[in-house]
Amino acid sequence: MKILVAVKRVIDYNVQIRVKEDGSGVVTDNVKMSTNPPDDNAIEEAVKIKESGKATEVVAVTIGEEKAQETVRKALAVGADRGIHIKADGVIEPLAVSKILQKIVDKEKPDLVFMGKQAIDDDCNQTGQMLSALLNWPQATFASKINVKEGKLEVIREIDEGLETIEINTPAIVTCDLRLNEPRYASLPNIMKAKKKPIEQLNASDLGIDITPKIQQIKVEEPPKRKAGIKVSSVAELVQKLKNEAKVI
């Protein structure tokens, strides 16, 4: 069984995001970039399945500028076998990502495709679902537990009401929740070994698909600053203020 895992390079979750002065986007120059956190869970799960003997190969794929390769390299350092880097500049929207991944699935013929439930930069939460539609494969989104069975997957999903257990046939798409596992650390010897693992590079423009953005981004701005709170001296005053000033009751 082969597992394809899609990973994305995003601004590190600890970095305080800064909006460009002209409102055209956020500042990325000299900003620490990392793998999208739930993508780390996706890689970890794939590697665990391989270690349990139920998969034979884990392939990590990413789309983006030259430096996005680091994200694949990181996946290789925690146990992926080989990588694919699809070179593309600028904004690639979820539909374009899904179409690119569809091409890679046609080429690689994996049994499972894993990815994070969403990326922390655009928060779209669409790629897995769109890929599932394009391939006409079953999908299990927000997975917090995966049990691999013969030709089937049992997946526990994180949903608003609690947990939902579903069973789907493979091949399938799974998008991973942060609760799925605890990603391992890349050890120093494994980082060195990862430098020798192969990464195939392809150009998005050579895949014969339209990846131009369909959404026009008009403006990016910071959320409005929260106003300072006030202290009230009694419940009566609170009720009075909620009624007359905030007008919420």
Add this chain to the structure above:
Amino acid sequence: MGRESMEYDVVIVGGGPSGLATAIKLKQLDSKLNICLLEKASEIGAHILSGNVFETRALDELLPNWKELNSPIKTKVSKEKFLFLGKNRSLSWPTWLLPKVQQNHNNYIISLANLCRWLGEQAEVLGVEIFPGFPASEILYNDEGSVKGVATQDMGIDKEGNQKDSFEPGIELLGKVTVFAEGCRGHLGKQLIEKFKLSEGKDPQQYGIGFKEIWEIEDKNHEEGMVTHTAGWPLDNNTYGGSFMYHAENKQVFLGYVIGLDYKNPHLSPYDEFQRFKTHPAIRKIISGGKRISYGARALIEGGLQSLPKMYMPGALLVGCDAGTLNMPKIKGSHTAMKSGMIAAETIIEKIKENKSLSGYEEKFKNSWAYKELHAARNVKPSFSWGLILGIIFTGIDQILFKGKLPFTLKHKHADHETLKSANEMPKIDYPKYDNVITFDKTSSVYLTGTNHADNQPVHLKLKDPDLPISYTLEKFDEPAQRYCPAGVYEVQKENDVNKFVINSQNCIHCKTCDIKEPSQNITWVTPEGSGGPKYGNM
């Protein structure tokens, strides 16, 4: 579980200017050498903070074609000012009357973090193996006592010291020579200085704490290439310190403050002095209407030659400010740090190829321009122990008339942890409230550093005696850690009328001030789990 080990020709601890210069020079001298460089930050540059007005002298020697290599050194200093501040006034000191070492017209305003990122790329192109996110936490010794390498930190240890599921043991990295380039108050360098008695016969080391904020300011207030330094207000005559304001590219100014850690009043809060300084009319007019985008702090070395330890020992060398090569009157250390690394590289090649002793490092350093600079600079900092006014008068005589060649050397008498007077002897300082426009509280400042440490790991700020902060330091000094820490790590909280000392180690921005200033030397900074700490951008 046993640790794996890997052998290299040279192991370098720390990816700042000195460590990276060592690595690059080594590869230039012998491209076949296997060199590994460890960095505790998540990437090269993420723990680097500096002013920085950069003198290119060492870089000119190391990579003469730096201009063609797309280096991030772009903004030449175009104009300079030195201001004495009174509470509401400022007096401009003519630049031509400044000592030559404080004139900057051939220098550049840079982000040292970005310079290090670029140096890291140059080193990787040459084949240096760089491992960010791997702090060296332990020194390894041969049986006969020489240094044989370092071990990286175990990953995946919980608060109580137990192994988590994700446990990953550290690795032993063994080198024919190990180079320690951790920067000011390196926690391994400190152990080496003690074990090999490297500072015997030297004056106690002197430190400062430096703050830096980056502001994006209005066009009309921005003058790219402009460099301003100030002395005076808000500090009193007996406290050593001053500010810098550098107009960098992209409408940014690098605004900072440095205070000598030999200050005496335990009520002094370096952070609040810096915040207050920004409200001075001469400073406020530049930054008003602007936006603060970064904050950080780091301790720096101020001791100079008198405090410089021996820089070699069996199997290892100290470079840059892990030893203490900063030139205080010049307010610069990057060039001397790089130079010390380059000299270290030459020494290491002779050691590996001709089996010459590492002691050659000291002699080579003594013959270099870096040493001559430090020698000429040596009397400036100690003269300020007489106060700002006498310090300036003496410095004028020493630096302008005698060009640093006076036939005597002043001494540093005390270590910085010995200088605090008791809280009840010293005046309390009433700092103004933060306005959230020009001045900000520590919490919102720390937020800008992007600092983070994985949850559930041991506290990396160790107390030798856990009761001392409350039983002694609070009583005697009003627990100054609450004020000297620039990140709000230390708090004294009252719980059911009982005082409790709280360490918020996840806030730590790795400045090392607590390790230096704690009056009983009760706090020891050790490496947290890899990648922890600030995520500085263009600091």
